[in-house]
Amino acid sequence: MTNCRVGALAAALFLTITSCCVAAPAIFWASDPVRPDETVVTLGEGIRSDCVVESARLSDGVTVKPVVNPLPSLSKWTVLKPLQVGPRSVKAVLPAAWKPGVFALRVRQADGVSNLLLANAPDPWWLQGDEGQRSTPGGWVRVFGKGLGPSSDEVRAVLRNTQGEDTALKVTKATCWALSAALPATLKSGDYTLFVHNGLGGEAGWRAAGQLTVIPPVTWKTDMFTVAGEGEKVDTDKAIQEAVDKAAANGGGIVFLPRGTYDVKGQLLIPPGTVLRGEGMGLVNLYWANSAEPPAALITGANCGVQDLTIHCFNYIRVISDTPDSERFRLNRVRVRAVPEAVRGRIIKPTKEPFCGLHIQGRNWQVTGCDIYAALACNAQGRALIAGPWGFAGDKGPWYGVMTDNKFFGHMYGCENYKDVIFERNEVQGVCISATTYWNNFSQNLYCADNFIQHVYGGDREIMTFDAGGGAYFGKARAQGAHLTLAADPVFKDYAPTAHTDYRGAAVFILDGTGAGQYRLVTANQGREWEIDRPWIVSPDDTSIISIVPFRGRNLFIGNTFVDGGAVQLYGSAADVILAENKGARIDGFFTWGLNPHGWGWQPSFCCQFLDNELTEGSGYGARVWGPSFIGVTTNNSNEQYGGPLARGTLFRRNVMHTQGYIRVEGNTEDTLVEGCTVKHSPTGIRVGTTTRQTLLRKNVFEDVAQPLDGDGPKNAVIVDIKKE
Template identity: 30%
Template sequence: MPKTGRTTRLTAERNVVTRRRWTTIAVLLAATVRSAAAAADPVVFWHNDPVGPDDAVLVSGADLDVVTAARIARIDDAGHVGNATALELLQRTPGSFKFVVPAAFAAGLYRVTLTHAGGEVTIRLNAPVVYWLQAEGGDTVAPGGWLRVFGRDIVRRSERARLRLVPEAAGPPVELAPAQGDLWSARFVVPDAIRAGAYKVEIFNGEGAARDVVEAGRVTVRPRAEAGGRTYDVRAYGAVGDASRDSTRAIASALETAGRDGGGTVYLPRGRYLVSDRLEIPPGVTLAGERTDLVSLVWPDLATPPDALIKGFTRFGLRDLTVYASNHRHVVSGGFTGGDAAEPDSADIEIRRVRIRASAFFGHLRPDEAAARTARLAASFPGQLAPDTLRLSGRRIVVADCDILGTGRSLHLLGARDAVVTGNTLAAGRYGSYEIVGADRLIFEDNRVIGGDLQASGGSFNANAPTVTTSRNIFVSGNTFKGFYGHDREAVTSDAPGGYYLGAASTLAPDTLSLDGEPSDPALRNLPNPERLGVGAVVMVVEGRGTGASGRVARFERSGTPARLRVRLERPLPVALDATSVVTIVKAQSNYLVVGNSFEDTGPAVQSYGTGLDHVVAENRAVRTAGYLVTGLYYHHMQPGWRVQVLDNRILEGNVYRAIHERSDLAFEAAIAVQGLQPSNAPGRPPLVQGVIVRGNRLDEDAHIAVRGYVAASPGVRDVIVEGNTIGASRDGLVVDVGVAGALVRRNTVRRIPR
């Protein structure tokens, strides 16, 4: 992969960890003897799946070097365990090993038994691994509504797969067949006759016996809310849809009345309604047109536009209309109190079948007028350069079947939880993109995401905001990303610079770690409100005992004399840390499922940049993009990439032009690139990327696979499997450099052509 300004030309500010810190850690590691751990039982943290016959499996954990033998057996549909076959353990270390599923096995559910002096440990391959459960109402669903389960191996055999709703009160379980389902997600429809109440949710993916279920979470079935509420016709308040007489006060009066009455629908019949100021939608009110193509709200070229043309705070809707505007600021804003501050209790915002055509560059602007307007936008939105077209925050957000074009970002979500963005066209404007910050349980599917301006870029799912510590449980599927020519051109990327702590840590109690060094984040040094800082961040054990284990921060605190920094975890780590253990604590970016999307004329199609944990990039197609990138680096802090699977993707045309951050690189090959960007040649640094699977990908022309850790003394990449890939005509083919430890490369077909 060609070197890039943001990924391989590392600046001192981003990447230097002081020599003093690492010298101290190296002395600590050298001086410590793991006598107690030598007799410990092995613990498995993670293994990759789905897998089939003749596929390699990586197992990571602790004390795996005490395993004396391993065997594998297939479990049939009755739950019977077949004859076991001995496994050869490859590339063994205390923290990992690899093996290959026997080629003679049939596909299905496998049990692997690890034998050690103290007994046995078993793991199941291809059982459901649930990342999250999401219901139509977040944690609730009404009869006739939907439930969705996301993760790995969710549905393997749809004719047998089932979701089971087990009532927490008395009563028989309710079984549901999937309405849709594959390895990564499944959708179920709740029957009309189900009783209201709390249910435990279990899933069976169709492999093994029907009793082989995995708990998927809990959901509450609530009665279906009855449709109703008054309708307020804006014509009764004096609105005239002739595009010439100002209807602002009439529409605002109808909205205020509906809000005072407790909610309802403010109705706009066919017409073009001239508006000259902000419209505010009260809680419980929906502003609805007769039909998207029949109703438009029209703003003139305002000299001093309001902060948002349409604004609400919580529990409001907008549907079935078109918005036209020029020289605007934000177009639709929901869930923000002012500026970038999110309304803490915002929820239940629905934007459906809305078309927006908002551009500060409409009409016959002279070049000097366009430049002046661009400068004003840049001054008004520093760092962002342009306003948001849809700007929403809160719980249970729906953006569906909309057609959005604005001057800047097409869509900005902040802190969205249980959100659904589906069936939309999202066109970014000048210097625009889309940006989804700090989401948890987000479905982003079947959208068309495009550049509406030659300087528009793609976008990201990130944790890059001061108030955000996590971005997780993200499903990106069935989308088309096309035509990004500005800025970094990234179609789907993660991002969250910085971190909270890097250094030694040890276990004080099952859910408490002592942090034995100084925090990276200055705010942690005094901790006036420790319970408010870093909640939800991820603790990743990068060296020593427990390497590969991770947990989430419940809170930071100081205790003892002298006061020591501690971190309480949401749940205990699978093993206790000791004096050899080193952790990094960073904003969490985990459980991204990027599946079945199409990318054309972008920079990186999918990029895990910095911290990444348990991502899957599968079954995507790319044409003229930089490819699929897994990157761990020092991004103002140590940010590892762990347990990322790149499966069954395709690069149809990899001959690309200026598709990465380094502006001097012009035309080059696309790649599937796994890169751990160690900042120096100093020995003793932990790897930045661990546990990556690159399998079953097809690279047709001018594309290659590169695994690079760069530094032999401190390999940047550890434990990677590259197998079953097909690489067509390529100048680079398949590259694994000296900075990679524990690479298993097998069953690849590579066609090299001369440079």
């Protein structure tokens, strides 16, 4: 619940406050997860210098039945003296003697008391089932967000049907960021609400994670159509096509390839409900010889699958691709070796489309256990993987996908217009993970966890980046509920020859003035009239400046290892993004940007957190950083149009730089916290720029660091408990 997009409890307590009637303070974000003896950063409006933070630890335990939007009943509050107060923020430390738990928070001052927020309560961002948006009896459901752990022994997950009947699920794994649960094999089909509880906070700890539809198990026909084996007189291309045609006439089935090598000449179009299955990845080889005019995809289809085989090809555009209308695609244990003829000294015909080993465009897809190599080609970009459209897609995209336990090698992994994607336990070599909005409005809800990514030297050498994206509007707006009227006409800009104007899914950020630090998502737009997904907690007024740009938010990067390359960066339009428990070696570092690329739109960074990350070896190889690596926040936005904050509520907690690394807070930032971080064996510890505002440095440790604090900014920051060894 405690995020920039206010949760249901906060909305119920405090709907809409306009500047003309603000008396008591209003708060709309409190940083979590947070432990005892750590600082809570609270963002809001109407906060005065005489304020205090009041907090209470909720009782633990789990009630049997979930309670919808429970309000905690509290009679005893502990007053926390602020370490730092600004007009839109207050920072205070939780008592060290408290146990970890769910903490109620509010702000009190002479003119009143604010609404209440809960820190460390479950904050579900999205859920996924074994059939995308849906689950099947005996299948699984996963929830992603914050505060979902700490362990599966204490966590509860309950499905409630439309009659109010509850079914407890078996939680198979739970961390702070992700929860997995198994559905009973006897569960009835129907619509359910999923509730979760992390074992803390008692009755008030229940949260609705979203709606889940349970459907009968999805089955494709299992009729077998075996392809004739290899031999001198066997036309394997014709034999495969004949088996595919039989499966199509049958309404689906299994096109089975016995062990051997199969020459294929054109495109294989897999019919709906059909699986192209080999006897084994190491036993079956499909071979496409060099072609001057390769098809758009060597293997394609909707609602189909490919399993247990190897593909060898030379000139290609896409090796494997589903379609934008696909609703179920499965790729399992497939090896791709795509090597364009250009690498053999020949010039190939350039193409407008990128070379790509795998292109995912539809919904409800799963890619597991694959090994994909896609080499670069002359005059073209080679990519091991593209997940997303090549152009504006509107409400189509690579949604509700699972990509686990794969190997990718190539130039770039591009992800565009995605939503609800699990990218987990993959090994990636030479491939940049690029979450982009070149032609579209959003890339959101990515769980990128436990991957190993190495040797990224091409292009800007970015190991992971948010990138591209244009903008639609910068200026004033009048708000009424969930409706906005812009003060001027929007101007749409992006990378397309003609910029799109359908901005559903993009974000409306309040950059400065009343309500600054909030964002909402666009649900409809026509001219100056725009609809957003919910009302503001504090509505913008004549002092407010808003920016409407693509949304790259609610993404989780957890427990990954990044080695040898450039930046792991949130390059604009990042909101509610968390990088936690990652390790890096010989990379530029981990950082977030607020910026205005090409002058197309002001893209801020709101409420992003860097927690428990490590840089084991500094010295980056990126296009922008040469020398010590860093973890930090920066902006490059200041000009005559806007010079206000473009990064708000950035947290750096318990990060460790072992050698040649430092922490950097620069640019037009506001309300940055650096707490409990350690810098070792480096010339510089923490660098704070002169244009930063409301920076708090607390309990940071420096070991063998010549200059623990650098820059002119520290004199404007609050500094507490610095330790130098």
